[in-house]
Amino acid sequence: MAMLETEPNRLSDHCIRHKKIDRDALRVLRRLHDYGFYAYLVGGSVRDLLIGRKPKDFDVVTSAQPREIKRLFRRCRLIGRRFRLAHILGEGGKIIETATFRAKPKNLEHGQIIFDDNQFGTPKSDALRRDFTVNALFYDADRDEVIDYVDGLSDLEAGLLRTIGDPTTRFREDPVRMLRAVKFAARLDFDIEPDTRMAILNERAEIGKAALPRLYEELLRLAGGGACVETIRLLDELRLLEILIPELAATLSRLTDAERQRIDRLFQALDAQMAAIPRMPNGIIIAVLMWPVVEAVIGSLAEPIQNSRLRYLVEELTRPLAIRVCVPRKVMESTIMVLVSQLRFERLVGKKNARQSFARSPNYAAAVLFAQIRAHAGHLSPDSARQWHELEQEFVPPPLFESRPRSGNRKSRSSRPGRHQGRRRSPPS
Ligand code: ATP
Ligand code: MG
Numbered sequence: 032m033a034m035l036e037t038e039p040n041r042l043s044d045h046c047i048r049h050k051k052i053d054r055d056a057l058r059v060l061r062r063l064h065d066y067g068f069y070a071y072l073v074g075g076s077v078r079d080l081l082i083g084r085k086p087k088d089f090d091v092v093t094s095a096q097p098r099e100i101k102r103l104f105r106r107c108r109l110i111g112r113r114f115r116l117a118h119i120l121g122e123g124g125k126i127i128e129t130a131t132f133r134a135k136p137k138n139l140e141h142g143q144i145i146f147d148d149n150q151f152g153t154p155k156s157d158a159l160r161r162d163f164t165v166n167a168l169f170y171d172a173d174r175d176e177v178i179d180y181v182d183g184l185s186d187l188e189a190g191l192l193r194t195i196g197d198p199t200t201r202f203r204e205d206p207v208r209m210l211r212a213v214k215f216a217a218r219l220d221f222d223i224e225p226d227t228r229m230a231i232l233n234e235r236a237e238i239g240k241a242a243l244p245r246l247y248e249e250l251l252r253l254a255g256g257g258a259c260v261e262t263i264r265l266l267d268e269l270r271l272l273e274i275l276i277p278e279l280a281a282t283l284s285r286l287t288d289a290e291r292q293r294i295d296r297l298f299q300a301l302d303a304q305m306a307a308i309p310r311m312p313n314g315i316i317i318a319v320l321m322w323p324v325v326e327a328v329i330g331s332l333a334e335p336i337q338n339s340r341l342r343y344l345v346e347e348l349t350r351p352l353a354i355r356v357c358v359p360r361k362v363m364e365s366t367i368m369v370l371v372s373q374l375r376f377e378r379l380v381g382k383k384n385a386r387q388s389f390a391r392s393p394n395y396a397a398a399v400l401f402a403q404i405r406a407h408a409g410h411l412s413p414d415s416a417r418q419w420h421e422l423e424q425e426f427v428p429p430p431l432f433e434s435r436p437r438s439g440n441r442k443s444r445s446s447r448p449g450r451h452q453g454r455r456r457s458p459p460s
Contacts, residue, residue, distance in 0.1 A: 055121025056089035071169035198230035243357035300407035314365025390426030
């Protein structure tokens, strides 16, 4: 591959300004540089700065080895068993993740899944082991230059998501990269380059080989990344949805255009709430993905389902997803409660005791939030919206998240339940 032999492209005429870079990240870069190490900003921060988006976080990559990094920074922890990373603490508990340049694992056979990713390398090897060209750009703050080993700058300009190297190989090494491709394409409004796209279509079954907790994390990032409509559309188009959430894929495939638009409004409403509530409970994100399925099944029943059967039905419908991507039990419990509460709600009207015990349930706040998402999407009838509103007035939902106890006194705090609103609830999962 010619790319391997060439020197990087260095660009000094770019739009990155130091005032847009996190101060702590700049401090880390400067100190490493002062002590004679190479140190660059890397990954999503460089990509986002170059396209004028606000980066989520600022990662640093350096020639210093973990123990050397630790010696240079007082507030620094080394984490990770296989590949040691440094977490350098900045203002307000912020973390600047600082990694040593890595190389591709030695003796890696073509397309073999990567288990051991633990070898130090050079800037070039570090760029080449990354997933997409637009994610492999370095920014050298000292020389104010963008360093490009992978032709990422031209892809960034063209709005193209392209794997570094052969896409089939790269997806076999790590199938989660296919989901990452969808996440970035949807979020950045980029196109997936044709060969990369074709490889996803061909290799999509490899998703089954990924570690389940990673699939769960990635599913949350996909749906909760602020571009849910486009993400679901792309997952569906690339036939990843039928692997990840076949229940949703099947439901969507049966909808008319108007019904599909109605569901898209629900996904849009989730996006809007994600922007307003940075720590959206995971149970709600999963509930949004499963709600169209639950609604369709309930709608197809010949007779109204009894209250006592509702929970059973929702459990049956959601269990396969919980197993498939390993949703933690607490999150799943919250998802089930939220979904059941939407279905039971209308049966509570006028029943004072039932309303009160509903408002005392641990997932009441999450149920209200989910109803708000449905209301935003225009899914609630005016009557239903009014009734939810009255319930909220009568029983003000507690905050979704409590502030964390400072020291290990969680036990003594939670062992003093009060009545209804004063009662301590565990945060919705
Ligand atoms: P975000 O804005 O979501 O944080 P990001 O590009 O920073 O996007 P991260 O998941 O934070 O993505 O990862 C940081 C960088 O690490 C990526 O930009 C990429 O270079 C590299 N990377 C992450 N995951 C992989 C992977 N599975 N394979 C190869 N490289 C990866
Ligand atoms: Mg990042």
